[in-house]
Amino acid sequence: MSQDLRVFLEQLEKDGEIKHVTEEVKREYEISTLMMALEKEHRYPVMWFDKVEGSEFPVVTNILGSRERFAKAMGVKTENISQEFGERVKNRFDNLKVVENPPANANLITGNDVDLTKFPILKHFPIDAGPYITSGLCVAKDPETGSDTCGFHRLQLKGKNKLGISFHSRGRMWEYFRRSEERGENMKMAICIGVHPNISLGSQASVPYSLGKFGAIGGLFGEPLEVAQCATIDLQVPAYAEIVLEGEVLANVREPESPFAEYTNYACFRSTENVFQVNAIRYRENPIFHDITPAMSSEHITIISIQREGDILKTLNQNLPNIKAVHSPLSSCGIFHCYISMKKIAEGQPQQALLTVLGMDHHIKMAVVVDEDVDVFNEQEVLWAMATRLQASKGVMILPNCMGETLDPSSDELSRSDKMGIDATKPLSGFSPKIEIDKEAQEAVKRLYKYTK
Known part of the structure; x- marks a missing residue:
C-alpha cells in the first residue's frame, strides 16, 4: 500500500470525489465558509482550490471528511473502520523503513530565507487570533526515552x-516539552503538512508512553512506516510529507495564542501559549497545502470519533462479552458522548460497561448503553431507546468532578467535568415486545418500490 498522500488523491480523483475550484479565493474566510455550507448540506467532497490569494500553491481540504474515505485509505469496509483501527494499532511495526532521498528534499530553505507567508495559511473565522495551520502533524521525541510521538496541534x-502553538495540556507532546524545559532545553520538533490519511488517523492512537506512535501507524498500513531524516534536526518524519517545517519549541518562552475556533464549535481562549521557531523548510515540487476546516466540521471531528470508537471497542471486548458496536457521534463533537450496543445476558452488565468507558477516557462525559437491536449509528434509535426503556431514577449514574477536557467550555477552571452513565437497556424479562415487520412481506413489497419514485 502506498504511503503517499498524492497516490491516495489520485485514486479519489478517479473516483470522482475531488471538486476543483479554478477561480481565485481569498485567504480569509472564503474556504472555511464554503466548507461549513457544504457541512450543513451533509456533503463531504474533497475541495481543491487551485488559486489562493497571495500564494502559488493550491489548498486541498476535506481529505479526512468522511468515514468512507478513511475506510478507503485502510482498504476496509466503512462499517468495520473503528474495529479495524483498534485491532491494527496493536499490530505494531517498530522497525521503520528509512527513505534516503524523500520528495520534500526537492526544496530546502534555511536561515533568513525562511518565510512561512509564501504558503496559503488561512484565517478561517473572524474569532480566530490570526491565520492558522490546522493540518500540521507535529513530530517530536521524548528527551528521556527517545520514543517518538506525533499529533495535531493548532x-x-x-x-x-x-x-504560536498550543499543546493539549496533559497530553504526550505537552509532557515531552515539560521534560525538555525542565532540562533547560528547547524541544526539537518538525511539523508535517500533507500526509496519508492512515498517518493522520494513526497519530491519534492511544499507546503507552514507552512506545512510539510510528509503530502503531505502521499497523494501519500493515507494514513499517516509511520515514526520512530531517535536514537540520535529529528527527525522522513520514517520508512523503508535502511540506516539513523544522525547528524547536522555545523553553521558558510564552506568548498569547488564541482565540481559535475549536471542534466544540466555540471559541477557545485556553492555550499553553508555546512558541515554535522555524529554522528550515523543506517541500516537494508543487506542494499540496492541506487545510482542515476547524470548528465543528466533519474533517475536524471524524478522525477523533473513529479513534475513540476503536479504543473503546478494544477495551470493552477485553472485559465484557457480546459488545456489538460503539459510536461517538458528530453531535458530541466526536469526543464527549459514547453510544454502546450490547447483547445483555446478565443484569448489571450495562453498568460495568458504563464504568469501564467513563473511566478509560477523560474526554467522555456521557455514555449510553442500549440493546443489540438498536443501531448506535442512528441517533434517532438511541434517543428512542432512552425514551422508552429508561427510568432516570434506576438507569442514570452521575460521577461529579471528574478529570475533564480542557477545551470543553462547560468544564470548570480546573478542567473538571461531571460524567453521566445511562443504562437504556430492557430488563431481561417481562418487557413489552418490540414491533417487528413480517420478513416475507418485507421482501414481497420490494416490487412496489417503483410506484414510490
Missing part, C-alpha cells in the same frame, strides 16, 4: 519564522 502564524 499553529498560529505569528511571523515569517514563528508559530
Whole structure:
C-alpha cells in the first residue's frame, strides 16, 4: 500500500470525489465558509482550490471528511473502520523503513530565507487570533526515552519564522516539552503538512508512553512506516510529507495564542501559549497545502470519533462479552458522548460497561448503553431507546468532578467535568415486545418500490 498522500488523491480523483475550484479565493474566510455550507448540506467532497490569494500553491481540504474515505485509505469496509483501527494499532511495526532521498528534499530553505507567508495559511473565522495551520502533524521525541510521538496541534502564524502553538495540556507532546524545559532545553520538533490519511488517523492512537506512535501507524498500513531524516534536526518524519517545517519549541518562552475556533464549535481562549521557531523548510515540487476546516466540521471531528470508537471497542471486548458496536457521534463533537450496543445476558452488565468507558477516557462525559437491536449509528434509535426503556431514577449514574477536557467550555477552571452513565437497556424479562415487520412481506413489497419514485 502506498504511503503517499498524492497516490491516495489520485485514486479519489478517479473516483470522482475531488471538486476543483479554478477561480481565485481569498485567504480569509472564503474556504472555511464554503466548507461549513457544504457541512450543513451533509456533503463531504474533497475541495481543491487551485488559486489562493497571495500564494502559488493550491489548498486541498476535506481529505479526512468522511468515514468512507478513511475506510478507503485502510482498504476496509466503512462499517468495520473503528474495529479495524483498534485491532491494527496493536499490530505494531517498530522497525521503520528509512527513505534516503524523500520528495520534500526537492526544496530546502534555511536561515533568513525562511518565510512561512509564501504558503496559503488561512484565517478561517473572524474569532480566530490570526491565520492558522490546522493540518500540521507535529513530530517530536521524548528527551528521556527517545520514543517518538506525533499529533495535531493548532499553529498560529505569528511571523515569517514563528508559530504560536498550543499543546493539549496533559497530553504526550505537552509532557515531552515539560521534560525538555525542565532540562533547560528547547524541544526539537518538525511539523508535517500533507500526509496519508492512515498517518493522520494513526497519530491519534492511544499507546503507552514507552512506545512510539510510528509503530502503531505502521499497523494501519500493515507494514513499517516509511520515514526520512530531517535536514537540520535529529528527527525522522513520514517520508512523503508535502511540506516539513523544522525547528524547536522555545523553553521558558510564552506568548498569547488564541482565540481559535475549536471542534466544540466555540471559541477557545485556553492555550499553553508555546512558541515554535522555524529554522528550515523543506517541500516537494508543487506542494499540496492541506487545510482542515476547524470548528465543528466533519474533517475536524471524524478522525477523533473513529479513534475513540476503536479504543473503546478494544477495551470493552477485553472485559465484557457480546459488545456489538460503539459510536461517538458528530453531535458530541466526536469526543464527549459514547453510544454502546450490547447483547445483555446478565443484569448489571450495562453498568460495568458504563464504568469501564467513563473511566478509560477523560474526554467522555456521557455514555449510553442500549440493546443489540438498536443501531448506535442512528441517533434517532438511541434517543428512542432512552425514551422508552429508561427510568432516570434506576438507569442514570452521575460521577461529579471528574478529570475533564480542557477545551470543553462547560468544564470548570480546573478542567473538571461531571460524567453521566445511562443504562437504556430492557430488563431481561417481562418487557413489552418490540414491533417487528413480517420478513416475507418485507421482501414481497420490494416490487412496489417503483410506484414510490
